[in-house]
Amino acid sequence: MENEARKYVNLFAFIVILALFWPYLSELRPGLFKKHVEITPYKVEEKPEVVDGIEIESGLIYAEGYLLVKQQCTSCHSLELVTQNRATRAGWKENIRWMQETQGLWDLGTLEGPILDYLSKNYGPKEASRRANLKNIEWYEL
Amino acid sequence: MSDKKNPSNKLDRTSFISRSVLTLFGLVLAGNSISSNTGIKSQKKTTSNNKTAGGNSKIAGKHAELSILNSKPWNAETPPHLLDDKITPADRIFVRNNGKVPENIDVENWTLTIEGESAEKTKTYTLAELKSNFKQYSYQLTLECGGNGRKEFTxxxxxxxxxxxxxxxxxxxxIRLKDVLNDVGVKSNAVYIGYYGKDVHLNGDPDKVVISRGVPIKKALEDEALIAWAVNDNDLPLMNGYPLRLVFGGWPASTSGKWLHKISIRDKVHDGPKMDGYSYRIPKYPVAPGTKVPEEDMKIIEVMPVKSLITHPKTGAKVKGRKSFEVRGHAWAGDLSIKEMHISIDYGATWRKCVLDPAINKNAWQQWRIQVALPEKGYHEIWSRATDSEGIMQPMVLPAWNPKGYLNNACHRIATKCV
Incomplete structure (x- = not known):
């Protein structure tokens, strides 16, 4: 009976330790629990701060679907990698496939459609030019 | 023996399983604390940086005016006017990382291992051995990212x-890479060298190689191909590969592996991550902008093309009347040298020849300068155009479009006004 009791104490201790360290575990090794834990480094704000159409915390264009991008893309890379790029829907999809095939991105499931909608609508192709005009010049006295 | 017949055996097994699980759990935790140096800290740092995505976040050891393109992984570039020095100061060297920068670097125990199919043997050196066993060399070497100028492609x-x-x-x-390779022994069938660094993959998997590229053995055996630990007589900046890296001047900077700990001498073209697919590759034949190019029709970029930069004045200069001022900068051309340097203040209609200095050594950029007075009041662009030793010039508009936007060497332009 003593052995039997020890068994339960062991199991109980294990569960307690697991419970205590679970948040650290999932944060430290997102890859380890990728399939079970949805990584959301940003809290869902009820009223996000938006200036000139940009959601301040993420730097993303504030439009339908921005939160999905904010949540899904930031566990590996910064959102600057999103906002500095431009592509068609097919181009963004290709990008996602590349990340899935080579960089360890998970299957986005039903979120993929809305994410592609957001990206292609807000970060669609730029105007073609063999050489653009020089822009954003800060004038000064030489 | 069945469990029912022997309860003590059952108990033994249960407690064994329970202990094993605890041990395993302990191991996972230990593993995490080892990898946590690159996991949780950088993740938290990045989160806070994302909050200032407007661009006022800064990189340790780097000039505050570097323009940050990406905070995870860190990527930042240097505005032209900050590159005015002949020898680039360490805090103004651009940052181009594919993964997370390694933390808690143990220099005392840092080693470099040479191995591979075409190595006579496998040999490991400590950093101290590398510094004392081989003759040391210093060169000024130009490193440019293969994707420099990507922004302009459409x-x-x-x-x-x-x-x-x-x-x-x-x-x-x-030290010269060739001295180390020869110390190990290079077989006659060697084709390529590939590097491995200590950077950590963004997805947190400690076993996933971030990037492993290299150069053909011919380039690896050149005098100027270095295994370097210092920039401008100080330790390498952490962001640029501290404590050890490769430097192959004139080639895409991604060939110059950072946080170097292993070099493989290959009997074929190296096949590490980012040697393949579309990474650092261009089409084998010219394509129209936007063309979908099959993977098998892509080839590895080797040497970088002829290019120049106007580092003074900074774009946006307002000049009073016909006052003359110096226009100056650098020019470079992969493994070649610069033969001539010109500027135009009339959109390429006429060109003026600049004074051009020779390179201090192979694969170093060259300095040029010219006195300019703007002809009349109004807006004027100054364009710079270098010509390499084989007579190849920078194009005035964008060069050949390619799927990943590499090798944009179009002439540099700045805006000025005569007031």
Whole structure:
């Protein structure tokens, strides 16, 4: 009976330790629990701060679907990698496939459609030019 | 023996399983604390940086005016006017990382291992051995990211949208790669060398190689191919590969592996991550902008093309009347030298020849200068155009479009006004 009791104490201790360290575990090794834990480094704000159409915390264009991008893309890379790029829907999809095939991105499931909608609508192709005009010049006295 | 017949055996097994699980759990925890140096800290740092995505976040050891393209992984470029020095200061060397920067670097126990199919043997050196066993050399070597200038391509190519600032030419100090390779022994069938670094993959998997590229053995055996530990007589900046890296001047900077700990001498073209697919590759034949190019029709970029930069004045200069001022900068051309340097103040209609200095050594950029007075009141662009030793010039508009937006060497332009 003593052995039997020890068994339960062991199991109980294990569960307690697991419970205590679970948040650290999932944060430290997102890859380890990728399939079970949805990584959301940003809290869902009820009223996000938006200036000139940009959601301040993420730097993303504030439009339908921005939160999905904010949540899904930031566990590996910064959102600057999103906002500095431009592509068609097919181009963004290709990008996602590349990340899935080579960089360890998970299957986005039903979120993929809305994410592609957001990206292609807000970060669609730029105007073609063999050489653009020089822009954003800060004038000064030489 | 069945469990029912022997309860003590059952108990033994249960407690064994329970203990094993605890041990395993302990191991996972230990593993995490080892990898946590690159996991949780950088993740938290990045989160806070994302909050200032407007661009006022800064990188340790780097000039505050570097333009940050990406905070995870860190990528930042240097505005042209900050590159005015002949020898680029360490804090102005651009940052181009594919993964997370290693933390808690143990220099005392840092080693470099040479191995591979075409190595006579496998040999490991400590950093101290590398410094004492081989003759040291210093060269000024130009490192430019293959994607420098990507920003201008249309249709847009994916990746960090580099403008002109992924270029630097500091003084590197270390040992010749060929001295180390020859100490190990290079078989006659050697084709390529591939590097491995200590950077950590963004998805947190400690076993996933971030990037492993290299150069053909011919380039690896050149005098200026260095295993370097110093920039401008100080330790390498952490962001640029501290404590050890490769430096192959004039080739895409991604060939110059950072946080170097292993070099493989290959009997074929190296096949590490980012040697394949579309990474650092261009089409084998010219394509129209936006063309979908099959993977098998892509070839590895080797040497970088002829290019120049106006580092003074800074764009946006307002000049009073016909006052003359100096226009100056650098020019470089992969493994070649610069033969002539010109500027135009009339959109390429006429060109003026600049004074041009020789390179301090192979693969170093060259300095040029010219006195200019703007002809009349109004807006004037100054364009710079270098010509390499084989007579090849920079194009005035964008060069050949390619799927990943590499090798944009179009002439540099700045805006000025005569007031």
């Amino acid at each position: 249709p847009a190519a994916k990746g960090n949208q580099w403008s002109t600032g992924a270029i630097a030419c500091p003084k590197w100090t270390g």
